[in-house]
Amino acid sequence: MGMEHGFSTPRTETFPAGLRVLVVDDDPTWLKILEKMLKKCCYEVTTCGLAREALKLLRDRKDGFDIVISDVNMPDMDGFRLLEHVGLEMDLPVIMMSVDGETSRVMKGVQHGACDYLLKPIRMKELKNIWQHVVRKRMHDVRDIECFEDRSGTDHSYDGLYGGEQNFLKKRKDVDIEKDSSDPSTTKKARVVWTVDLHQKFVKAVNQLGIDSDKIGPKKILDLMSVPWLTRENVASHLQKYRLYLSRLRKEDKENSFGGMKNPDHSAKESSGSFISIQNSNFGKHDITSKHVYQGNQLPVQTADSKPPDNDPESSKLLPLTEHIIPFSSEDCDSHTRNSQLGLNHTYESLDMSVKQASFDSPVSGQYPWSGEVPDHLQFEPELKAHPNLESCTFNQPTVPILHQHISPEILEPAPHISPGTSISKSNNIGLADIKPLNANECGNDTGKLSPMESPLGSYSVPNSDALGCVFDMKGQNFSQGVSFKEQPVFERPLQSFPIQPASHLVDAQGLDPCFDVTLEMKKQISCQNRSIIDPSSVISSESELRNQVFGSELASGLLSEDMMFRWLQYGDVTSKDFGLDYIGFTGCNFPDFDSETPLPPYMPKLDHEYLLDWA
Amino acid sequence: MERNQLHRQVAQMRQSFFDQGFLDEQFVQLEELQDDTNPNFVEEVATLFYRDSGRLLTNLEQAMERSPLDFVRLDNIMQQFKGSCSSIGAKRVRNECNQFKEYCRAGNSDG
Numbered sequence: 237m238g239m240e241h242g243f244s245t246p247r248t249e250t251f252p253a254g255l256r257v258l259v260v261d262d263d264p265t266w267l268k269i270l271e272k273m274l275k276k277c278c279y280e281v282t283t284c285g286l287a288r289e290a291l292k293l294l295r296d297r298k299d300g301f302d303i304v305i306s307d308v309n310m311p312d313m314d315g316f317r318l319l320e321h322v323g324l325e326m327d328l329p330v331i332m333m334s335v336d337g338e339t340s341r342v343m344k345g346v347q348h349g350a351c352d353y354l355l356k357p358i359r360m361k362e363l364k365n366i367w368q369h370v371v372r373k374r375m376h377d378v379r380d381i382e383c384f385e386d387r388s389g390t391d392h393s394y395d396g397l398y399g400g401e402q403n404f405l406k407k408r409k410d411v412d413i414e415k416d417s418s419d420p421s422t423t424k425k426a427r428v429v430w431t432v433d434l435h436q437k438f439v440k441a442v443n444q445l446g447i448d449s450d451k452i453g454p455k456k457i458l459d460l461m462s463v464p465w466l467t468r469e470n471v472a473s474h475l476q477k478y479r480l481y482l483s484r485l486r487k488e489d490k491e492n493s494f495g496g497m498k499n500p501d502h503s504a505k506e507s508s509g510s511f512i513s514i515q516n517s518n519f520g521k522h523d524i525t526s527k528h529v530y531q532g533n534q535l536p537v538q539t540a541d542s543k544p545p546d547n548d549p550e551s552s553k554l555l556p557l558t559e560h561i562i563p564f565s566s567e568d569c570d571s572h573t574r575n576s577q578l579g580l581n582h583t584y585e586s587l588d589m590s591v592k593q594a595s596f597d598s599p600v601s602g603q604y605p606w607s608g609e610v611p612d613h614l615q616f617e618p619e620l621k622a623h624p625n626l627e628s629c630t631f632n633q634p635t636v637p638i639l640h641q642h643i644s645p646e647i648l649e650p651a652p653h654i655s656p657g658t659s660i661s662k663s664n665n666i667g668l669a670d671i672k673p674l675n676a677n678e679c680g681n682d683t684g685k686l687s688p689m690e691s692p693l694g695s696y697s698v699p700n701s702d703a704l705g706c707v708f709d710m711k712g713q714n715f716s717q718g719v720s721f722k723e724q725p726v727f728e729r730p731l732q733s734f735p736i737q738p739a740s741h742l743v744d745a746q747g748l749d750p751c752f753d754v755t756l757e758m759k760k761q762i763s764c765q766n767r768s769i770i771d772p773s774s775v776i777s778s779e780s781e782l783r784n785q786v787f788g789s790e791l792a793s794g795l796l797s798e799d800m801m802f803r804w805l806q807y808g809d810v811t812s813k814d815f816g817l818d819y820i821g822f823t824g825c826n827f828p829d830f831d832s833e834t835p836l837p838p839y840m841p842k843l844d845h846e847y848l849l850d851w852a
Numbered sequence: 853m854e855r856n857q858l859h860r861q862v863a864q865m866r867q868s869f870f871d872q873g874f875l876d877e878q879f880v881q882l883e884e885l886q887d888d889t890n891p892n893f894v895e896e897v898a899t900l901f902y903r904d905s906g907r908l909l910t911n912l913e914q915a916m917e918r919s920p921l922d923f924v925r926l927d928n929i930m931q932q933f934k935g936s937c938s939s940i941g942a943k944r945v946r947n948e949c950n951q952f953k954e955y956c957r958a959g960n961s962d963g
Contacts, residue, residue: 263932265900265939272885272893309931335935357878357938360885 878941
């Protein structure tokens with residue numbers, strides 16, 4: 237092991253030639269110049285004008301780049317934040333550049349984890365040497381493993397669990413590291429890939445210990461995680477990153493806590509609900525824990541960036557949203573969601589919820605503020621204990637609504653992915669719509685309208701079924717009873733990729749929480765279901781409704797959303813294209829005005845922008 | 853010949869730019885980047901620069917028309933412009949940007 241074995245891929249044969257560089261800068265002039273310069277260095281260059289787009293690129297091609305060069309001042313996202321995301325999610329070396337060379341700025345760059353800070357104008361010779369950062373990082377990764385092996389028994393003397401398994405762990409680690417490195421190019425590096433699952437475990441462990449408590453240590457986390465091949469060093473470095481991220485989010489949260497929130501009413505409930513829903517929807521997996529990890533981060537980014545045109549962005553969107561929701565509890569929520577969104581966006585390319593890199597940006601951070609309350613959420617058990625989380629989320633601040641917004645669009649997005657063949661937007665919508673009614677029912681079937689839904693909702697055993705049943709009722713379509721999701725086959729057929737779990741836990745959650753989660757899940761399911769069960773035409777209209785509903789439900793912590801949801805169902809005006817970004821702005825406030833035909837769409841776009849700005 | 857004359861003229865102008873401090877080493881770097889694969893590199897970059905600065909100047913004008921002056925916004929615009937200038941080595945403009953920023957920081961609307 238070691239550097240000499242590290243570069244086996246063709247592109248590294250004549251290292252550093254062929255180094256894959258991603259350049260992010262809002263100034264087109266600089267992009268052109270840097271591209272030319274890097275090409276002269278025989279590097280493989282990809283340029284990008286927007287930070288969000290860059291994150292998307294990075295996520296789409298997990299191992300497609302070796303190093304990232306980014307400008308500090310960018311309109312859509314702060315360069316430092318991008319830096320954090322890249323560091324957390326992809327663990328790539330990032331170089332910052334700026335015209336401004338003030339010590340404070342450079343310090344900030346270093347603190348955020350930048351490998352280097354270049355001053356503009358940039359010289360060719362400076363670019364020629366950027367490969368050293370790539371090499372250095374790989375060496376550190378390798379060293380992690382070596383350290384583990386060397387330390388057998390010494391470090392964990394006080395830890396009986398560890399000590400005894402040193403050798404075993406060592407062996408496992410070697411093997412697993414290779415396995416974990418998803419990219420062929422990283423296998424030699426033996427770098428630990430923080431997959432979604434892994435990250436979730438990490439977050440869970442941290443929450444159990446209490447992120448804010450000083451006594452939290454890598455060893456304890458490692459023990460809790462009980463991942464045999466993971467080393468203490470891996471956890472330590474990951475923890476450090478995570479902490480930095482959290483602290484940053486917290487600061488930002490404090491500043492922006494209510495920047496985007498329009499609905500103070502939809503506090504905790506919404507957040508929790510959406511959080512959960514998002515989680516569910518995003519993760520597709522049955523493993524709730526993993527879901528929540530992604531929640532916050534995934535969604536926000538997506539929504540802000542683009543409309544949900546394709547599945548990939550959508551799926552990723554959904555996931556992040558959930559995350560955001562949960563973190564809301566504290567001021568962190570806002571920032572977390574944003575961060576998480578950005579970070580997570582792309583992990584969920586498909587609803588299938590393939591293991592996404594553990595982007596713990598937001599969920600984890602968000603979690604902590606609540607520490608007392610949230611941890612439960614995070615540790616979602618597959619059984620869908622969504623409820624507990626949602627409830628605890630109630631304390632979410634108004635910020636939550638904001639998150640929901642993000643989530644919904646995102647949530648919807650992923651759904652499309654899940655339903656193969658069917659139009660994504662449709663499926664999303666449907667899912668959402670369905671979910672909403674469910675939420676409403678669950679939350680508190682106050683409205684008369686809800687009552688019919690209630691019954692189907694009552695039996696949440698089958699996550700999907702309930703959601704669907706309810707939704708259809710609202711719309712006036714006779715789906716309610718007709719579409720019984722209990723027939724899992726129906727769901728599963730179209731939803732191959734959908735892990736029923738998300739919905740299931742949504743369903744189970746009697747409180748608000750389920751509602752949100754369900755929305756996501758439901759959406760998926762519904763979408764799938766709809767296709768199979770429902771008349772396509774009706775589905776389409778319901779889609780928009782669903783979206784609205786889902787959106788609304790997410791925002792309005794269940795209780796409020798009931799009315800909204802119904803309204804939305806009838807809304808039918810929202811089109812899929814509106815959904816993506818529009819929903820962001822859709823906070824609880826909208827609900828009251830739901831009766832009007834067009835409250836949502838006009839409102840949402842605005843919110844999107846605001847939200848986007850907030851992120852930047 | 854006329855061509856030689858033109859060449860000389862251009863060379864002189866170019867030199868004067870450097871002498872007067874309009875341009876700095878960055879421009880030379882750009883020239884060095886130009887090669888056969890990209891014969892009009894410098895020209896392309898300059899075009900991009902002008903286009904981008906045009907946009908920035910418009911923003912600047914709009915911001916200046918407001919009252920009271922939003923110095924933060926002006927500062928941001930200047931930051932962007934400064935970055936652009938540094939890309940082609942427009943030293944003078946860059947210095948002006950710096951001065952502008954100083955004024956912004958001081959809240960000096962007259963400057």
